[in-house]
Amino acid sequence: MTQKIIVIGAGMASGRVLETLYDNGADVDVTLFNAEPRGNYNRIMLSPVLAGDQTYQDIVTHDDAWYAERNVTCRFGERVATIDRTAKTVTAENGDVLAYDKLVFGTGSNPFMIPLPGHDLDGVIAYRDLEDTEKMMGLGEGNKAVVIGGGLLGLEAAAGMAARGVDVTVVHIMGHLMERQLDEAAGYLLRKALVDKGITVKCSANSKEILGENGKVKALMLDDGTELPCDLLVMAVGIRPNVALAKECGLAVGKGIHVDDQMLTSDENVLAVGECVEHNGAIFGLVAPLYDQAKVAGQTLMGEEAAFVQKELSTKLKVTGCDLFSAGDFAEGEGREDIVFRDPARGVYKRLVIEENKVVGAVFYGDTADSNWFFGLIKDKTDIADMRETLIFGPAFQGGEPQDPMAAVAALADDAEICGCNGVSKAQVVAAINAGANTLDAVKAVSKAGSSCGSCSGLVEQLLSVTLGDEFVMPEKETVCKCTDLTHDEVRKLIKMKGLKSLPAVMQELTWSTPDGCHVCRPALNYYMVCEWPGEYADDGKSRFINERVHANIQKDGTYSVVPRMLGGITNPKELRAIADVADKFDVPTVKVTGGQRIDLLGVKKEDLPAIWYDLGQAGMMSGQAYAKGLRTVKTCVGTDHCRFGTQDSTGLGIQIEKAMWGAWSPHKFKLAVSGCPRNCAEATCKDLGIICVDSGYQILVGGAAGLDLRETDLLCQVATEEEALEYSCAFYQLYREGAQYLHRPYKWISKVGLDWVKEQIVEDADNRKALAERFHYSQQFFQVDPWAERARKGVDKHEFEPLADLTTSKVAAE
């Protein structure tokens, strides 16, 4: 007897159910409802339609003739109003009542719309069906669009519109794009590719409100107040199974419509397939499992035995022309190791996650040619112990060469500047090598590269090695950490030359061997970019040591110490009262006068820090940055104001210098002092930079130390005026900030580059000195922000100071 089947929804899964039935000659009479006014088309091909590579006609899977040949009753553009499962009837919107033997749900999913204010404005759409696609296709040059959501669909919408000349901005709430499929490094490469296409990408961005005018969308406002003007706003933030109808007719529904292995719902005469179902707790979005479900549903309808099994899945995608692949479990964990391959020149990133000599996960970007082979290794749990060394190169290269540590330098452009001191490019260095200079000294002599401060020596050696091959033996060198083969100097130069402005960028372009570095390299890289790109690089607090992250010094019991700034060591009754008041109010156990001429409040509880800072701020005080690898204090004596020996206003000069320098970050802490006469009461001769006032002017002394090493300063020069003393001091600080290795104090750096070179840069070359001081002042406009005020008044980094939960005082409702 002919089975009467009603199918609700003409999507990719239900389409495949019909194919299964007709291909097997099933005796069925099918009625197909579809809310969209058309039949089955290949929804995942909407992106090529948007991009203009295909037309709607190209992606239709079942056309009118197909339905006609099979006598399918098509009710397109019609919704089902109600279902009576006892009577086994379906009521259409127009009131028609149709009986069924079997009912198939293929209601798919609904795009999730964030309920932002303004989400119902005209011009706010999802990216789901042909109508949405057509709206995007209506835009062109001169139009602006914003896409919320940096997942696959959002990026395809963005790329498609960008290809039509639309000015597109992608707003993504997470730290990197496609975080479900990609790790941070691959996310970085994807972002780079999109930016190259002219798309603006904003990650870690929260949408606040959609602004409109006359009922039509005008702009998206982010929670930091940024307004992004747009003519169209596309929300592509995820989908939810469409279960409304199933729920109404009383089927068992969780996240989706519950189905068993035969795709039967809680009613044996009702089946469900596709994005609307939930099977063993899982819901589905990719097409492969949907087709499996459809086949099983078709067989169940025909009375055949079949069972749907969830399989290990891989995702191989092409997003806007970039090849991506991810499979298995690529989270890090105990007993798991990574094999990472990076080719910055080709923009390739490959990462395998290994556990007990088996590949358990993989993420590839840029080159997915061998992905099937790797997916096979994951599925088959192949023991890879024997091919581990060359595994990452894929099946064709078993036994090949290991990864080249010189890749980053080899990838540099010919005009990349190797030696900044003498302006020597990579091409000039290579030319010198090819002309016979086969040692570092010979290259120095011929090309001048490396002959001044010497910080590019490592790069020159790498070029010797790349150019001469085995003829050049690389000397042993000290790398930043085990995550890289590069030295501090090399990393710094490459950050500058390649314009690297984020941690993932550095790690990808400089072939880091770990996914996200370690506690040694991250703080160094963060500083190098803070110094190199003021105003452009976003400081990464998670790569700073705790003291700099919470702007206080951690003590051995986990409490903190608080040192407000006292410019030049000068204070007043109002400040002292404020300090005394907070010490009382917050039960501060110890109040101590420091060696840097200020007052330390010790033993403060972490959660009290913002409140203490607030009170100190009320009295006009700010952070003394006593915790920073940066400017600490300028210690002074009282000078001509009070002292009968004083030759100049040492206190006033100290205050001027501290005003100019506070807030600056540097490779290590930086301490200064100004003494009013050679009796040197401010102990300027053991500081990183000391000034001793004399009758004829100011002696500028550098490179002292009074810590693990004790070292007296050397005289840099003597100047006549306060203005000059300030300019030379700032120039010296900047030279140190730009040149020294992270965690080297100035004396260590000077012993490497030589005092003579420092004098050449600052004393002998006036233009260079002025340029250094200018760069310092430019940078300072971004860093002279009191971090305490930001935290006490604006709630910056609130999470650092408050416990997530306190379960000691109140009873908490379990589960």
Next chain:
Amino acid sequence: MSQFIDIGAVEDIPQRGARLVKSPLGEIAVFRTAKDEIFAVDEWLPGKAGPLSNGIQHDTRVTDPMRNWVFDLATGEAQGADEGRVRVWETRIEEGRILITQQIMGELRAAE
């Protein structure tokens, strides 16, 4: 099977960040990795390391802010030459919320 307590949203902890939970059994550091995994370990290894929520996080490890010991967050074991282990507390993520084993309530709850 042990019961679980809701201690907050995943979003309450920044990626590669950590927050403290005060429990009857002492302070517990709850970490969110770059991949949105959640781990909970004791804040202190008395006399040896801590407070771990203040450390720098990398992979699924944290470097102690005081002595640079590196701990694996999944097992609590100190890595490399250092020997020691912090207690690890079972957590799970459900619909964006962080759940932690009720064992952290100690005898207070076990008695009920």
